[in-house]
Amino acid sequence: MSQAVLEGVRDLLPTLRERADETERLRVVPEASVKELEETGFFRLLQPKRFDGFESDPVDFYTAVRDIASACGSTGWVSSVVGVHPWQVALFADEAQQAVWGSDTSVRLSSSYAPTGKATLTEGGFRLSGKWSFSSGCDHCQWVLLGGLVFNEDGNVVDFRTFMIPRKDYQILDVWHMVGLAGTGSNDIVVEDVFVPEAFTLSMGETGQCRGPGQEQNTSDLYKLPFHSIFTGTITTPIIGMARGAYAEHVEMQQKRVRAAYLGEKATLDPFAAVRIARASSEIDAAWALLTNNIREEQAYVAKGEKIPLELRLRVRRDQVIGSQRSIDAIDALFEASGGRALTNGTYLQRAWRDAHAGRVHAANDPERALQMYGAQQFGHKVDPGMY
Numbered sequence: 180m181s182q183a184v185l186e187g188v189r190d191l192l193p194t195l196r197e198r199a200d201e202t203e204r205l206r207v208v209p210e211a212s213v214k215e216l217e218e219t220g221f222f223r224l225l226q227p228k229r230f231d232g233f234e235s236d237p238v239d240f241y242t243a244v245r246d247i248a249s250a251c252g253s254t255g256w257v258s259s260v261v262g263v264h265p266w267q268v269a270l271f272a273d274e275a276q277q278a279v280w281g282s283d284t285s286v287r288l289s290s291s292y293a294p295t296g297k298a299t300l301t302e303g304g305f306r307l308s309g310k311w312s313f314s315s316g317c318d319h320c321q322w323v324l325l326g327g328l329v330f331n332e333d334g335n336v337v338d339f340r341t342f343m344i345p346r347k348d349y350q351i352l353d354v355w356h357m358v359g360l361a362g363t364g365s366n367d368i369v370v371e372d373v374f375v376p377e378a379f380t381l382s383m384g385e386t387g388q389c390r391g392p393g394q395e396q397n398t399s400d401l402y403k404l405p406f407h408s409i410f411t412g413t414i415t416t417p418i419i420g421m422a423r424g425a426y427a428e429h430v431e432m433q434q435k436r437v438r439a440a441y442l443g444e445k446a447t448l449d450p451f452a453a454v455r456i457a458r459a460s461s462e463i464d465a466a467w468a469l470l471t472n473n474i475r476e477e478q479a480y481v482a483k484g485e486k487i488p489l490e491l492r493l494r495v496r497r498d499q500v501i502g503s504q505r506s507i508d509a510i511d512a513l514f515e516a517s518g519g520r521a522l523t524n525g526t527y528l529q530r531a532w533r534d535a536h537a538g539r540v541h542a543a544n545d546p547e548r549a550l551q552m553y554g555a556q557q558f559g560h561k562v563d564p565g566m567y
Contacts, residue, residue: 248420270391359537
């Protein structure tokens with residue numbers, strides 16, 4: 180089934196590319212694009228089979244995201260971060276899964292995981308309040324996943340949890356006016372003193388141990404992979420896709436380009452242009468190979484029923500942040516070598532340049548923190564596996 184989804188997505192790419200300007204102008208992915216992606220089955224790739232999902236290989240999911248982003252960065256970003264949420268919902272208690280998909284298996288969720296909200300313990304659950312930023316694609320979703328610190332009666336932090344909230348219990352603030360990823364509709368979410376039952380929450384400590392109550396119903400190895408491996412990959416993959424799209428347009432532009440400043444030399448005869456193309460393609464391919472190979476290695480441990488080594492989980496994060504940087508470096512090099520026409524509104528290259536740099540500032544792409552943790556572990560220092 181995954182192959183059929185990938186083929187359906189690829190058939191959509193010309194249309195998504197044509198809508199890229201409209202996506203930026205609207206500041207959200209057009210409803211038509213979301214509907215067409217839904218019809219391919221894309222949003223069901225990581226969804227449990229018992230809720231009409233495909234429980235697909237995460238590499239198939241990443242491949243679809245990469246291809247979408249190669250046509251439109253904003254659409255690829257939203258597809259990635261919304262499309263990965265069924266994976267986490269599968270870890271929640273069955274009561275929560277039924278609430279989301281019991282009557283409609285096409286329901287989607289957005290998220291904002293930074294713990295900017297405050298939750299207090301109460302009988303049967305929590306009281307949650309706060310404001311969360313950057314909830315990409317929230318206008319197309321009926322639920323939201325929010326990060327929040329849990330406080331006890333003494334005001335002390337006792338947990339960090341993900342809270343699952345239905346649309347009736349939160350407000351969307353339209354604040355998204357950005358230079359990059361302009362079409363993602365990554366608006367603010369506001370929650371005011373809402374009761375969240377225990378079953379509609381997940382402790383990040385438990386998630387960090389690759390556990391969740393939903394594994395009782397959803398037994399696939401897919402749901403035994405580390406949260407921080409699966410989710411950070413959804414941030415790097417669109418950027419790799421943007422780089423692939425930028426590369427394709429750069430090559431096409433250079434094949435037609437005549438360099439007036441160099442006595443009418445054809446760009447295709449410039450040996451330095453050929454070297455730049457070779458370097459950029461290598462960086463993009465390396466970013467993709469490391470991301471997919473690392474996931475494959477984690478899958479092999481899960482398939483054998485073995486615990487994934489911390490060193491590997493840290494390596495996933497190491498290569499993920501470097502993969503983002505490699506892709507952005509490739510885009511920068513191609514943009515700088517493309518000439519003045521790359522600045523034209525409507526070209527993919529200038530949009531990819533803006534979108535990729537916007538994606539670079541996402542918390543999952545913080546290179547120093549990820550690299551420091553990997554290096555610290557290599558030196559024998561203790562590292563919290565729950566964060567990776």
